[in-house]
Amino acid sequence: MAKTQRSGQVMNRVARQVKGTAKRAVAKASKPARKVQVTLGDLIAAAFDVAGETGAAARLVSSRAMASATGKQIVFVG
Numbered sequence: 001m002a003k004t005q006r007s008g009q010v011m012n013r014v015a016r017q018v019k020g021t022a023k024r025a026v027a028k029a030s031k032p033a034r035k036v037q038v039t040l041g042d043l044i045a046a047a048f049d050v051a052g053e054t055g056a057a058a059r060l061v062s063s064r065a066m067a068s069a070t071g072k073q074i075v076f077v078g
Helices: 020-029 040-051 053-061 064-070
Strands: none
Touching: 040 053
């Protein structure tokens, strides 16, 4: 049976508690990605596939974003 509210009475609302599975999902999402070993040749080949030109591939591989992603600064000479 449903309870009815009399006029003048206030119903208290109770906040819903978060289950443990949500906490685990947040913890799992905040873990760093697993490390993958990639050779310099693989990086250059992928840059050529994306950029299509030699100069654009060189700029892409030696960019600051690539340096922060790999942890190494790649410099092309020539």
